[in-house]
Amino acid sequence: MPSELAWAIWLLPLAAFVVIVFITKPYPRISGYISIAAVLASLVISLWFVAKVYNSSDHHVPVPSYHWLTVGNFSLDIGLTVDSLAAVMLVVVTTVSLLVQVYSQGYMHGDHGYSRFFAYLSLFTASMLGLVLANNLILVYFFWELVGLCSYLLIGFWFDRPVAAAAAKKAFIVTRFGDLGFLIAILALFMSAGSLDISFLNDWVKAGAAGSLLLTWVALGVFAGAVGKSAQFPLHVWLPDAMEGPTPVSALIHAATMVAAGVYLVSRMFFLVDATETGREMVAYIGGFTAIFAASMGLVMFDIKRVLAYSTVSQLGYMMLAVGLGSPVIAMFHLLNHAFFKALMFLGSGSVNHATGTFDMRLMGGLRKAMPITYGTFLVAALAISGIPPFSGFWSKDEILAHAWEENRALFALGLVAAFMTAFYVFRLMFMTFGGSYRGGEQGGHGEHSSHPHESPWVMVLPLAILAVPSVISGFANLPGLNWFGRFMGEDHFASFNWSTATASLIASLAGIFLAYLMYQVKVVPATALPRLLPNIYKAMYNKYGFDTLYENVFVSRVLYRGIFALLGWFDSTIVDGTVNGVAYLPVGVSSVARRIQSGQVQAYGMAIFMGILVILAAFLLRG
Structure with missing residues (x-):
């Protein structure tokens, strides 16, 4: 070829x-x-x-x-x-x-x-x-915006539903704020380097032709675009609402397209991030914080797709953490593994919805026997994202944590706590959905037989079975000592297996699974323990820490509508319309003056001629 x-x-x-x-x-x-x-x-x-x-x-x-x-x-x-x-x-x-x-x-x-x-x-x-x-960055930005447009169309696919239309607009508008930073970074690079070819920019930065201040701001601008697309804090609010789109769309957005675009961008432009310590630290700390921040909200959600949405935000935080710690190769390795098991989980949730007619886990339960293929493949994905060996997620997550242990112990601690939370909310989902007895489902939607759920048709379960295979084995692509993935990516230094961090990560994950088992399977610990013991914290997590309310009531209503938009309205009505109207009124004023001159009286005309002659004579005398 x-x-x-x-x-x-x-x-x-x-x-x-x-x-x-x-x-x-x-x-x-x-x-x-x-x-x-x-x-x-x-x-x-x-x-x-x-x-x-x-x-x-x-x-x-x-x-x-x-x-x-x-x-x-x-x-x-x-x-x-x-x-x-x-x-x-x-x-x-x-x-x-x-x-x-x-x-x-x-x-x-x-x-x-x-x-x-x-x-x-x-x-x-x-x-x-x-x-x-x-x-080159012109093409990148063109396709970057086209990806955003497509996500708007797909999230709002059922546009006759107001909630879906609102979610589509929210995703489109929120990501625009990050895209503005990316656009400014592109313009700054063009004005400074004179080219937008990525390979040229790579050589230009490595040659030391750019100042550190410029590189810092450009790196932050590029990262701002990635923050929007990959739903990192504080532009994370659009992704959970994007679940209003069809479930296959959720799988594609969360696994392989829009949210992956942000991680890909910072990996492709890593030479900018790596050029300044400020850029790397910003990426690492935002990623580490987002990993634990999003995981905490996944602990308390009851909509199966929203749990998976916060899971995606958290896992993308892991990837950003890896980039910020200086290893985009590890970030891409986790992105590869995550794409397979997260697509499997979303498609599995669609299979469950197809049988039960709902995404509310409180109306599910007991589906293990009714949907054995969906259950088995979902369990594979759950073990992979929880970081249980030998499933794929263990190998990439362990590399991220091992790297964090060497570079920044505080970020390692965030990653470890996020690992515990991840295992807990994923197996909370598993036990509520597949364990216990069936709780009735909900008529409507895709639930054609919600009173008696059964396995989905082969055209739906076949992709689940196929995705389960890489969810098990894709982690082997970078086994310590072999490092096939690292060699393919051109990595010069290969990390050795760190038994200490791997053991700590595994203990954290097993502890999360065990706690979920006690609370939602055998129910030794009541599921109401958290809201009863820590009601304020539980309420804050369930209400998404108030960010939707903050953005809507403060930023949108006051800053945008009453502030910026009101100012723009005044500028439009006073300055723009005033200028247009002034141009229209000018001939009227001139004509009114001209009417006074054209009075029709011969004496007035004679006086005007006489005064004109005097002015001309005075001018000649002054010049002479």
């Missing part, structure tokens, strides 16, 4: 989007097949490029670029970068997208927007693949 075929990786899903919108929209099943075929072809091409990158000495496959435009001395070429970082993301995006789309054929069956749904999925996938492959 020629290297130019890299363009087809993102153009194929884009072509599927165009075909579905303009040709096959009236034929839902055909639309689904076209979308699946396109992403399958992208996956095959991506795997070929993975092999090419693996066999190359510099972990890079050159792809020809094309001249786009010239403005003065500025020339812009557009091209693609296929290196080890891009190759990993290509496999993650195409694999998860393919399985999500197969699953969606069962989950979205009968929905009146079936073709529109697959068109959006194709555009979403194409946008993320374009973002991964782009070799």
Whole structure:
């Protein structure tokens, strides 16, 4: 295959989007097949490029670029970068997208927007693949914003539901604040370096051509964009509400596309983050805090998808922590593992919803026997995210904690507490959903047989079974001593296995699982213990620490509406409209003066001529 075929990786899903919108929209099943075929072809091409990158000495496959435009001395070429970082993301995006789309054929069956749904999925996938492959920041930003637009369309897919429409707007608006920082960073880089080619910027920074203050602010601007997309504190508020979209959308957003884009961006632009100590510390501390902050809210939620949403925010915090500690390779390793087990968990939650008609875990229970495949695969994902060996999450999370132990003990402590919380809320979910006896479900939604739940159709459980395999074995890709993943990524130094941190992490996870077992399975410890003993803390966590209320009542209502928007309204009505009206009134004023001059009296005209002659004579006399 020629290297130019890299363009087809993102153009194929884009072509599927165009075909579905303009040709096959009236034929839902055909639309689904076209979308699946396109992403399958992208996956095959991506795997070929993975092999090419693996066999190359510099972990890079050159792809020809094309001249786009010239403005003065500025020339812009557009091209693609296929290196080890891009190759990993290509496999993650195409694999998860393919399985999500197969699953969606069962989950979205009968929905009146079936073709529109697959068109959006194709555009979403194409946008993320374009973002991964782009070799300059103009293309990156274009696809970055396109990913945000697609998330808006998919979260608000059921736009006739007010709560879904509100969630879509919230996601779109909140992420714009982070994107503004990213845009400012791009403009600052262009004004300073004169180029937006990422490889050029890498060399420019490493050559010491940029000042430390500039690099600090640019790094923080790039990180601001990542904070918005990856739902890190304080721009985390949009992600839990994004659960109002269809469950396959949640799986794609949380596992392989939008939220992964933030981690990918800081990994791709790590040369900026690594250039300043302030940048690295900011990324590390925001990531570490977000990991424990989001995990604490997952402890008390009852909506299964919201528990998983806060889990995603927390796990992304782990990844940001790894980047901030100086190891984007470890962050990408955890992103790889997380993509598989988190997609499995979200699709598993959709399978449960398909049977019970609800996402409320208080109405579930006893599904272990009714849905054995969903239960078994979900258990694999739960063990993986909890960090239980030999499942995938253990190996990547242990590397992050081991690195934190060496670099910053405070951040290690945050990660360890987050590990305990993660295991607790995940197995709280498991015991409430699959343990005990069935509590009735809820009629409506996708719950066709909520009174007698049974296993989902094969088109839905097959992706679960496939995702369960990498959830077990993908962690072996970077086993200590072998370090296949690290070598593929071009890592020079390989971390050895740290028995102390691994043991501490495992004890924390087992303690969380055991406490969840005591509270929600055998019920030796009452589930009401936390709200009874620590009511204020429980209320704060359940109310998301008041951030939604704070942003809505203070920032949106007062700062934006009564402050900035009111000021803009005054500026528009007074300055802009005043200027326009003033221009209109000027001829009226001039004409009124002119009317007075044209009085029709000959004496007045004679006096005006006489005065004019006197002025001219005075001017000549003064000059002489």
